[in-house]
Structures are given as structure tokens and as C-alpha cells.
Amino acid sequence: MYSIVETAKANNLNVFQYLYTVLLYMPDYKNEPAGIEKLLPWSDFIKERCCGLIDVENQTPEHHEPLPPLASFLFSHALLGVSIAVY
Secondary structure, eight states: OHHHHHHHHHTTOOHHHHHHHHHHHHHHHTTOHHHHHHTSTTSHHHHHHSSSOOOTTTOOTTTOOOOOOHHHHHHHHHHHTOOOOOO
16 A cells, blocks of 8 residues: 555655545456556546546546546557557
């Protein structure tokens, strides 16, 4: 837990918001490596949602938006020359 908090701090994230977002989305993507990649502290998805204040009234398990499509994630990494292993 300590390393997760410190990594969030090193990426200039709101730690509470980061943990809240990861715990909110992880159950939906626990078996999808690309989904987990989107939950890492340096991903654009996390940076957009975890800087600043969080609206915990509206961002609930029942009302959270899905992660961006996997195809756009794979395409953007292919452009960067990053290889992704899918098991």
C-alpha cells in the first residue's frame, strides 16, 4: 500500500482520488491486462481523473463511466513502439 501511495504522490495525483478510482474500476478490469494498464498512476485516464478534487457523490460504482476502449490504447502504444504481452 505504501508504494502505491508514494507512486501516486510522485505522479502528482490526489492520493485519495487515485485509490478511490482504482478501487472503483479494478473489479471490472481485473482479468484484462490493458484495463489494469489504464489504472496505473502515469496513464492519461488516471491523470485526467485524479488531479484536483473528486466528486464522490456522482462517481459511484453504479454511475462510473467505463474505461476508454482497448483498441485506442493498443493503437496509441503501437505508435509509440511499445509492445504489449496479452496472456
